[in-house]
Amino acid sequence: MGILQVNDVNKRFGGLQALNNVTLDIEEGSVHAIIGPNGAGKSTLLNCFVGRLVPDTGTVMFNGKSLLGIKPYEINQAGVSRVFQTPEIFEEMTLLENIMIPELAHRDGAFRINGWSSVGGDKEVRDKALAMLEEVELADKKDMVAGSLSRGDKRRLELAMCLIQEPKLLLLDEPTAGMSRADTNNTIDLLKKIGERGITKIVIEHDMHVVFSLADKISVLAQGTVIAEGLPNEIKGDPRVQEAYLGGAHL
Amino acid sequence: MTSTVTATSPARDALMMVIFIAAVLTMPIWLTPIGAGYPDLLQKFAIYGIFAVGFNILFGLTGYLSFGHAAFLGVGSYTAVWAFKLLGMNAIPAVALSIVFSGVFAAAIGYVSLRRAGIYFSILTLAFAQMSYNLAYSVLTPITNGETGLRVLNSDPRIFDRMFGGGETQGVLLANFFGIELTGYAGFYFCAAILIIAFYVSLRIFRSPFGMMLRAVKSNQNRMNYTGLNPRPYTLAAFVISGMYAGLAGALLCVTDPLAGAERMQWTASGEVVLMTILGGAGTLLGPILGAALIKYFENIFSAFNDTTLAQFYSFLPEGAQHFMVELSSLFVGEGWHLTLGVLFMLIVIFLPGGIMEGIRRLAALFNRRGTGGGAAANDAGTVPAPAE
Numbered sequence: 001m002g003i004l005q006v007n008d009v010n011k012r013f014g015g016l017q018a019l020n021n022v023t024l025d026i027e028e029g030s031v032h033a034i035i036g037p038n039g040a041g042k043s044t045l046l047n048c049f050v051g052r053l054v055p056d057t058g059t060v061m062f063n064g065k066s067l068l069g070i071k072p073y074e075i076n077q078a079g080v081s082r083v084f085q086t087p088e089i090f091e092e093m094t095l096l097e098n099i100m101i102p103e104l105a106h107r108d109g110a111f112r113i114n115g116w117s118s119v120g121g122d123k124e125v126r127d128k129a130l131a132m133l134e135e136v137e138l139a140d141k142k143d144m145v146a147g148s149l150s151r152g153d154k155r156r157l158e159l160a161m162c163l164i165q166e167p168k169l170l171l172l173d174e175p176t177a178g179m180s181r182a183d184t185n186n187t188i189d190l191l192k193k194i195g196e197r198g199i200t201k202i203v204i205e206h207d208m209h210v211v212f213s214l215a216d217k218i219s220v221l222a223q224g225t226v227i228a229e230g231l232p233n234e235i236k237g238d239p240r241v242q243e244a245y246l247g248g249a250h251l
Numbered sequence: 252m253t254s255t256v257t258a259t260s261p262a263r264d265a266l267m268m269v270i271f272i273a274a275v276l277t278m279p280i281w282l283t284p285i286g287a288g289y290p291d292l293l294q295k296f297a298i299y300g301i302f303a304v305g306f307n308i309l310f311g312l313t314g315y316l317s318f319g320h321a322a323f324l325g326v327g328s329y330t331a332v333w334a335f336k337l338l339g340m341n342a343i344p345a346v347a348l349s350i351v352f353s354g355v356f357a358a359a360i361g362y363v364s365l366r367r368a369g370i371y372f373s374i375l376t377l378a379f380a381q382m383s384y385n386l387a388y389s390v391l392t393p394i395t396n397g398e399t400g401l402r403v404l405n406s407d408p409r410i411f412d413r414m415f416g417g418g419e420t421q422g423v424l425l426a427n428f429f430g431i432e433l434t435g436y437a438g439f440y441f442c443a444a445i446l447i448i449a450f451y452v453s454l455r456i457f458r459s460p461f462g463m464m465l466r467a468v469k470s471n472q473n474r475m476n477y478t479g480l481n482p483r484p485y486t487l488a489a490f491v492i493s494g495m496y497a498g499l500a501g502a503l504l505c506v507t508d509p510l511a512g513a514e515r516m517q518w519t520a521s522g523e524v525v526l527m528t529i530l531g532g533a534g535t536l537l538g539p540i541l542g543a544a545l546i547k548y549f550e551n552i553f554s555a556f557n558d559t560t561l562a563q564f565y566s567f568l569p570e571g572a573q574h575f576m577v578e579l580s581s582l583f584v585g586e587g588w589h590l591t592l593g594v595l596f597m598l599i600v601i602f603l604p605g606g607i608m609e610g611i612r613r614l615a616a617l618f619n620r621r622g623t624g625g626g627a628a629a630n631d632a633g634t635v636p637a638p639a640e
Contacts, residue, residue: 050477076479088477090470093463101467104460105479113488115461120260122460161478 003028003200004049004169009058011044011224018044019055020224026169026202031195033203033215035235037245041224042204043085046173049202050082051075062169073110081162082171086178087154089161091147095138098146098157099129099164106165128164136160136190152183156190163194172203176210188213212236220244264454271450271537275443279436285548290435291507292551296544297442298503301449303527303539305496308453309489310525311534312462314469315365318373318521319380322360323353323494325387325516327501329395332511335403335426339411342426342433342441342506346499353498354491361490365483368472380521387513400512426506438507445503449496450540456492457536465489497524526592530599532606541607546592553591556584 004026011019018041026032034042047053048060051072060067067075076082090098103125108114120126133139136156141149146157155175162170175191176184184207191214195201205211211218211232218235220228222244228235235241274281278296282288287296302324310316327349334345364375387395395401403409403424426433433441456462464485467475472482505511514520523546531542561580565573583591603610 071481072476073479073481076477082477084477088471088474090467090474092470093466097463097466100460101463101475101480102478104464108460110479110481111484113461115456115459117460118261118455118458119460119463120458161474165479 002026003063004202005059005061006045006048007059007061009045009048009055009060011041011048011053011055017224019048022058022221022224022226024219024226026200027217028200029198030216031201031203031214033205033211033218034221035205035208035211035218036221039223040221040244042221043173044224045221046082046171046202046204049075049171050080076105076165076167077110079168080171081165081167081169083155083158083162083173083175085174087151087158089146089154089158091145093146094143095133095146095149095157096126096129096142099132099160100125102161103128103132103164132160132164135163150183152179152186155179155183155187159190159194163197163199167199170199170201172201172205174204174206176205176207184210259458264458267536268451268454272447275447276440278443279439287548287551290439292547293439294442294503294507295547295551297439297446298500298507299524299527299543299547300446300540301442301503302497302500302524303531303543304446304449304453305493305500306524307493307528307533307535307539308456308465308496309493310528311539312457312465312469313486313489315368315486315490316373316525317364317376317490317493318518318525319360319364319376319378319383320493320497320524321516321518321520322380322383323357323497324501324504324520325383325511325513326353326356327498328505328511328515329387329401329501330498331502331505332401332403332509333394335424335505335509336407336409339409339413340403340424340426340509341411342428342502344411345426345506346445346502349498349502350495353501354495356498357491357494358487361487361494365486365490377518377521380516381518384513384516384518387516395511395513397513400510402510424509426509433506441506442503445499446540449499450536454536461485461488526596530596530606532608535606535608538606538608545607549591549595550588553584553588554586557581 002025004024006022006024009019009022010017022041022045024032024034034045036042044053048055049062049067051067051070051074054068062075062078062080065078067078067080090101093101097119100119107125130139130142133142136159138153138156138160141153146154149157159175172191176187179187188210191201195214201214203211203214215232218230218232219226220235220238220241227240227244228238230238275297278293279288279290282293287293302320306317306320330349330352331345334348338344360376360379364372364379367375388397405424428437428441431437456465464475464480467480468482468485468489475482501511501515504515524543527542527546528539529542530545531540532538558577558581561577561584562573565576565580568576581587583594599606605612
């Protein structure tokens with residue numbers, strides 16, 4: 001019994017069957033990659049895990065609790081954090097604030113009016129945030145406005161924002177999209193480093209280099225269907241996978 | 252390039268608070284040379300300062316631009332006058348009840364309006380405020396006394412007044428603070444004390460986790476949702492708090508002059524507080540108060556001009572030129588002073604989008620650079636907005 005169980009999920013957009021009986025079982029503590037060519041339904045599937053989309057049929061169970069029909073913030077409070085293709089951070093705020101917000105959300109819940117205490121005076125949250133920034137090597141930039149960071153640093157920051165919440169499941173939607181090779185390798189190193197925490201991760205990725213560096217298990221999605229699943233070595237040699245990638249979208 | 256956003260500390264805030272208190276309480280002294288040192292105008296500075304400080308908690312922090320805050324000002328005024336009529340002329344119950352009623356009213360309007368963001372939110376609040384205004388003029392006449400405006404009469408119950416033997420008064424009824432009549436300077440100091448409290452509350456909110464969440468609403472609601480935060484109650488709380496500030500300001504308008512009219516709820520009044528906040532610097536602590544004072548000051552000066560004073564002003568010119576200049580200038584003064592305000596507002600938005608506070612920051616940066624011989628420390632002070640300042 002995995003931490004996330006996806007059962008017979010179907011999603012149709014008009015005439016397009018975006019997801020077709022997708023079934024996945026994500027093992028706790030593993031890094032599970034979902035790969036596939038453009039338009040395979042990877043992002044659609046991810047959006048079904050976080051409350052952005054509701055599948056037409058099927059179930060998504062996290063720790064024995066359904067994730068369908070509940071709001072994104074409730075899903076996060078249940079222990080699922082998400083990294084976006086384009087880093088979603090609080091651009092106008094400082095790095096330290098960017099990290100303190102998720103920590104406060106983790107500690108105080110989805111809504112709390114604490115308008116009389118001072119952010120600066122909350123040593124507990126502040127120290128934790130600083131330690132987190134230290135870990136992703138952004139501590140020296142803590143008072144910078146997040147919008148002024150480089151793409152690679154924004155990604156680091158976003159990861160740190162997710163990690164400080166100690167999620168049970170971390171969803172990574174193309175974590176290296178649009179990055180230079182150097183930034184990509186940095187991000188891989190960082191992801192490997194945080195791998196030691198034992199957080200279950202689902203990585204959606206295009207870049208085979210990234211996938212084979214990180215994944216314990218791989219599912220291949222093509223045209224909304226899981227066409228192959230297995231260990232990285234098995235997937236590498238699978239003719240169906242090569243067909244899906246190299247043969248492109250067959251008509 | 253590091254920004255100065257977190258360059259705040261309890262010590263700096265305490266210093267700012269001390270200077271603020273001193274500046275507000277000595278306003279009658281240091282504003283006299285520019286002709287603003289008389290109670291009626293000073294009261295307005297304080298009252299509209301409170302209005303703008305509250306508006307800034309919504310607009311400056313969350314970025315939600317309400318175009319209907321005058322409705323809460325009106326609700327506060329009507330509540331205050333009713334409190335005078337029923338309970339007595341003491342200002343404290345009137346102020347307290349106004350805050351409560353405008354808060355409830357803001358919760359209702361906010362609950363509906365906050366279902367939309369951006370321009371739709373602005374239009375919804377504008378529509379609600381105009382509805383309130385028209386209701387106050389028509390159907391609600393029994394409560395608002397329609398066009399005449401609501402005032403306190405000698406025949407009103409005023410139960411506490413009568414209980415303590417102050418029932419029948421000769422002449423005009425004035426609000427009091429446990430026996431001190433709140434007109435003139437007493438009225439100003441009452442408003443000033445409340446302004447100081449209101450400013451302190453806003454300072455605490457700015458520095459609190461709650462205030463940080465409100466800035467997060469403005470920055471990225473998507474990230475908030477995926478960080479386990481529900482933005483809706485945060486925006487609603489900000490809306491209600493700013494509505495309560497508006498109600499408080501409305502009550503103080505009636506404390507200094509116990510009369511409530513529906514025109515207080517008109518859209519022009521809602522627009523005015525938007526102008527004050529942007530002029531001073533939205534999202535800054537002091538900006539809205541400066542904006543409010545500046546607009547009220549110029550309103551006072553420009554609307555006092557008429558053709559005769561203008562003719563005197565241009566009397567050094569030959570008659571034809573004098574006539575022409577008077578005709579031209581008269582468009583911008585008196586009734587037409589809003590034209591001046593419009594021009595001023597355009598200049599600020601185009602050249603100083605961060606308002607007066609940004610101007611001050613730029614000047615400070617300029618002096619710093621001169622002082623340190625082109626030091627590098629200050630070179631970003633003007634380009635990176637520091638919303639927490």
